[in-house]
Amino acid sequence: MTLIDLTAQSLQDRRLATLPVAIIGAGPVGLAAAANLVERGLDFVVYEAGDEVAASIRTWGHTRLFSPWKHVVDPASRRLLEATGWRMTAPDSLPSGAELVERYLEPLAALEPIASRIRTGVRVEAVTRRGMDRTRTANRAATPFLLRVRTADGVDEFTARAVIDASGTYDQPNSLASSGLDPLGLAEVADRVTHALPDVLGRERARFAGRHTTVVGAGHSAANTLLALAELAEEEPTTRVTWLIRTASAVRVTTSEDDELVARATIGRRVDRLVASGRIEVVDRFETVRLGRTDAGVRLHGLRGDDLVEHETDLVVNATGFRPDLDMVREIRLDLDEVVQAPRRLAPLIDPNVHTCGTVEPHGFAELEHPEPGFFLAGMKSYGRAPTFLLATGYEQVRSITAWIAGDQAAARNVELVLPATGVCSTSLPAAAGSSGCCG
The missing domain is CATH 3.50.50.60 (FAD/NAD(P)-binding domain)
Structure with missing residues (x-):
């Protein structure tokens, strides 16, 4: 590569860094990603398909989570909230979905550094690279992501330096038929x-x-x-x-x-x-x-x-479980396990035939990377069809991912997670925002 080429590459990289990180989904994991980006001083935009944050959780708000408050509040989010005088509800008590929204997610989303960057009523229909389908390779990593979104006013497109898809799986139930296809009739x-x-x-x-x-x-x-x-x-x-x-x-x-x-x-x-x-x-x-x-x-x-x-x-x-919507990322180069539909390096760590919620090893950006640099599935969507997700796992995922985006390789690789010991764990309740619902 010539000096001219290196200079051009450096300019492309700098231009890319001026763009925001796109977060898809304004539920627990998406908002946790936002909180981590606030702490790192990085710009972002949160796209939420519902008219309010945590729209999917609100549909099952009557249901009580399995996990207590101490396991369902993200550390970075807690730091931002406590700086405003917020205090966690009794750490060992169990919130309902509605309480999780009202006492934690709504106050978090209302914080000015986050509230000003949330776009509700915006459904991301597709993610790609600007001017590139999945077959184009030259300068791909230095090319901005392009998000096509639908709002009440029509369709628009936005660019981003990186994408964290924490949209969950709640809108994609598994089939009633054992074949995996919708049953006839x-x-x-x-x-x-x-x-x-x-x-x-x-x-x-x-x-x-x-x-x-x-x-x-x-x-x-x-x-x-x-x-x-x-x-x-x-x-x-x-x-x-x-x-x-x-x-x-x-x-x-x-x-x-x-x-x-x-x-x-x-x-x-x-x-x-x-x-x-x-x-x-x-x-x-x-x-x-x-x-x-x-x-x-x-x-x-x-x-x-x-x-x-x-x-x-x-x-x-x-109540047969859920699966990820992968149609919206059809132009993204993904490396998914053929069975679980999770990132290939993550799949062995979450295989429900081997692991429960509490035996999943700590993991971060390295296990969530795809051949598409800067694109990550996070939260319940990263687990594909595996029902072993806990919110605490999703929080550690986005902490590591945002550290990687910020260029802090040491923090990105230093993943730590202490989970409650669990028996056989299957909630099969993810929310569009990345919540594991009952499994917490």
Whole structure:
């Protein structure tokens, strides 16, 4: 490379450094990234698809997290808040989603250095490099990122020096069908199928009271809904509850005896008691293949081994987990594990067949890097389809990532994380903002 080339490269690098870091998602992990960038004096813009910060968490705000306050507040965010007189709620108490938003995320987002950089009602539709699709290589690392966004006023584009995608997975539920594809007939019964963690005892009570609801899924978000429905059935005796699972038993829910997160450990025992008493009916080893509409509700057609089976219900709750939306980053060069859909170097550390929430090793930018320099998946989205995410993990991710963006290689590589010991951990509740929801 000639001196002229080196000078041109230096100019490109300096121009790139004048651009803001783009953060996608204004939930716990996205706002933690913002707090870390504030501390490092770096400019940024936060793009939030909802009309308010933490929009996805607000939809399941009635649900209490497994993790106490001391594990769900980001250290950098805490420092910024405490400088204004904010104090953490009782560290060992468990917040609900609504309390997390009202007592922590809203005050954090209201801090001037962050509030002035949040853009709500802005959905990022695609990320690429300015003037480059994924096949172009020359000068790629020195070329700004381009974000195409949609607002109420139309479509626009913005440039950024780096991108932290902390948009979560809550808007991307896994399929009810065991094939991973939407089951045949879903469109015909879509009005009778609901997202995970509906507000059974609150704003959606009228929808579920006195009806037969089938909860599909074997994780803790399914268990939370089952407990709420059982409580509703106590008050409305004509309410029926069925738990439909693909396997012979819901191991992830019922084997949490050694879980340091006590609230999560008790869920399996409570569900087991309700099943044993007959208040929750279990349909196991049911592989859904098709849905059909009946006069009263939904008919699920499935396989149990080689046998065709059917199950009729009024309503279905899809609590089968979530997956990342990768269409928006189709022009970005990603290196993802073929199975988990997490960054390839991170995948072995979070494989749910091996790890629980509490056994995930500390990791940072090095495990989250892609062949696209300056682009990172963070928070729940970085875990792909693995349900072992804890908020504390996401906070350490963005601390390391922002250190790398700032050029502080020592801090970026010095990753440390102390997690609570957990039993089998699967919440399958991520929020668009990167929260792990119940798993906390």
